[in-house]
Amino acid sequence: MSDLTISIIQTDLFWEDKTANLEMFERKIMGISEKTEVIILPEMFTTGFSMRPKVFAETMDGYSVEWMKRIAAQKKAILTGSLIIEEDGLYYNRLIWMLPNGVYGHYDKRHCFSLAGEDEHYCSGAKRLIASVKGWRINLCICYDLRFPVWTRQVISEDIEQPEYDLLVYVANWPDRRVNAWRTLLPARAIENQCFVVGVNRVGHDGNGVYHSGYSLISDPLGEVCQLLTHEEGIITTTLVKKQLDDVRTQMPFWKDGDPFLII
DSSP states (O other): OOEEEEEEEEEOOOOOOOOHHHHHHHHHHOHHHHHOEEEEETTTTTSSSSSHHHHBBBTTTSSHHHHHHHHHHHSEEEEEEEEEETTTTEEEEEEEEOOOOOOOOEOSSSSSGGTTHHHSSSSOOOOOOOEEEEEEEEEEEEGGGGGOOHOOOOOOOOOSSSSSSSEEEEOOOGGGGGGGHHHHHHHHHHHHHEEEEEEEOOOOTTTTOOEEEEEEEETTTTOOEEEEEEEOOOOEEEEEEEHHHHHHHHOOOOOGGGGOOOOO
């Protein structure tokens, strides 16, 4: 396990316009001059938070997933974000974890946002995805998952000698009207799980007139916000330091005293 360099992209989105969004993200990604290993996009980055999956859903061999393969290969970096996927006649808000060699994993959003009717259009996921890169274990989540700490709680058992994961990522379309919860819960997840936390949100108004103020951030394992973007579009490239994580877990091994549990 060595240090890990990540890039987060906070941007406005073109409402339900895949072509415009993919062109925009390609420009932004290719414009990252620093060497980076993981590039993180917002939730539903091809459309915005659309409740019209019948119109905009793609399959896993569709254009947007192929675009992710091409961009990851060209940039020689892992690319991740969620988009609308149809599979076996069902629709998912699915996060793709795309490696530069075209191999990928995926995570279907566990907690569909019932306040906006997401649960009426999309199926809920049942499995977590903890990816691995350079020895880092990365727990990948989507937006509303943030409100449910049990889903991301480090698993504790007698045979585990270290925490289950090292970095927790949330991609989101989290509105400004509830941004205080976003700003509060991201560092809280870092503190309770003794890990780095990254939250990548969008900015601007969506097609329903809902304003998003961003507040994409990176929190260290003590809950200190070390990088922050508010209201404006922007890109942050930063390196997560292994020693900082190790020191926190060694000097304050609170994770060992956690309660065992089982999600069913």
